[in-house]
Amino acid sequence: MNVGEQPLLVILVALVAGIAIGRFWSGGLWWNRSERRRSGPASIHYILGLDFLASRQIDRAVSELTLAARENTEAIEIYLILGNLLREKGQIERAIQIHQSILHRPGISPSERAHGLLCLGMDFKKAGLRNRAMDTLQKVVELEPKNAYALKNLVKIYEEEHDWEQALRMEEKLSGATGESDSTLRAFLFDQIGQAAWQAEAGARAARCFDDAIRTEPRLPPPYIHYGDMLEEQGQLEQAEARWLSLATEHPRFAYLVFDRLERVREKLDRSGNMEELYQLVIDRDDKDSHAHLALARLRAAAGAHDEAFKLELQAVRANPHALAVHLEVWKSIAESSERSDWISSYLEEVSRSAYFLDPYVCIKCNYRANGILWRCPHCQEWDTFVEERVELVEP
Ligand SMILES: [Zn+2]
Missing domain, CATH: 2.20.28 (Rubrerythrin, domain 2)
Incomplete structure (x- = not known):
């Protein structure tokens, strides 16, 4: 293989393995000079194989690369690509055989071993053999602690296993390797660990995790919600209220997620009157928030101000015409109204102006x-x- 083909090969291998070049493959040392020499001159089958690969004719690529591999049994990269292609075609058993055969070769370098293990780990992952995939990818990380592609896949597999702590540990290693931290993912993982600790009745630890989640990515609602739920269950109503309220006031877009919770806990704390102020605050910040309009309408209707409630409901229709819940509220009000035909006309007028x-x-x-x-x-x-x-x- 000559030097000019190197980048093409890297890209093709990346395509097949699903690697975004430069981002996940930090090693990149696999194609060093001494290894390249072992490949010998490129055969016509190899070139044709890459051509077919580039034009996404996978079956023909497999045929040509199989011939190329027979011609040059020393060329490890051909076997790696071939195995990856077979995996993508769903022939996972053959992919596993080919990748394992590379690992059994005497005298392969540590980087070749790491690459073979990485491909094998992806085979196991695709086959749904998560434990074997984890073990294999862990071995890649032992050889190359900064192999971002292996770490990224380990995070995903631990997530699938709902092993949130291991997923977080891998995410930490990954951000150490890439210098980039995924604060959204970390916050969600902290939140999951917090919920697990809460279920295991480790309240103090759960509280620390929810705090970590909020500190890592303050704009995400679940940790505020779960933290409040736990505090409510523990009978700490004021603290629960404080968590939910900080979500509602700092991120009004998500305030509706805690409307019911705040109503419930404030009733127990004997300060239901504060809800109206909150709904109005949310509407003032975003007059298209249909949830706040409906919540305020319910309050008004309960106080006997039915006309005003109906107007708020129509505003909710205008703000969010495709939400069925909004229409249901309107129809409930209409059903109870004494001025039914007038209200139906207003509603139809509002709806006819909206697509939903x-x-x-x-x-x-x-x-x-x-x-x-x-x-x-x-x-x-x-x-x-x-x-x-x-x-x-x-x-x-
Ligand atoms: Zn999706």
Whole structure:
């Protein structure tokens, strides 16, 4: 193989293994000069194999690379690529055999061993053999403590295992290796560890984890919510109120997530009157917050101010016309109203000006839709990717 082919090969291997070049593969030492010499001159099958790979003709690439591997059994990289291609094609057993055969070769260098183990670990991961994948990727990390690709995959596997503490440990090593810290992921992991500690009745430890989560990424609601829930369960109502209130006032966009909780705990503390002030505060900061409009409407209706409540509900329709909950509230009010036909006319007028969908939340990574906010996407498994879908009015 000549020098000019090196970058192409790196990119192709990366494509096959799903590696984003430069970001995850910190080692990069695999193709050093002495190893390259062992590969010998490139065969026509090798070149054709890479060509087919570049044009995504995987079956033909596999055929050519198989021929190339037979011609030059010393060329470890051909076997690595071939194994990775077979894995991607779903022939995982063959991929495992090929990658294991590389590891059994006498005299391979530590970086070759690390790369072979990395490929093998990805085979096990794809096969759903998480424990073997973990063991294998851990061996990569023992050989190359800063192998970001191995660490990144270990984080994901520990997450799948719900082993949040190990996932956090790997994330710490990963940020040590890359110099970049994923504060969102860390905060979610702290929150998960906190919940597990709470369930294990280790309240003090849970409190520390929730605090760590909030300090790491203050804009994420779950730690505030869970911390408050735990404090409420422990009978510390004022402290629970304080946690939820700090979410509601510092991040009003998420205030609605704690409306019910605050109503409940403030009733017990005999200060229900403070709710109106909070709803008004949220509306003042964002007049499109339908949750706050509906909550305030409920308060007004309970106080007998039905006209005012209905107006607030119509404002909620205008703010968030695709949320079914908003329409349900309106129809409940209409059903109880003595001026039914007037109210129906106002409602129809409001709705006819709005376009709406039924599912108001969507994952920005994969477009998965859900009826409410989710913190981890069930489709693409990413954290914190859901946004409320707000539809602009259709121009007549
Ligand atoms: Zn998603």
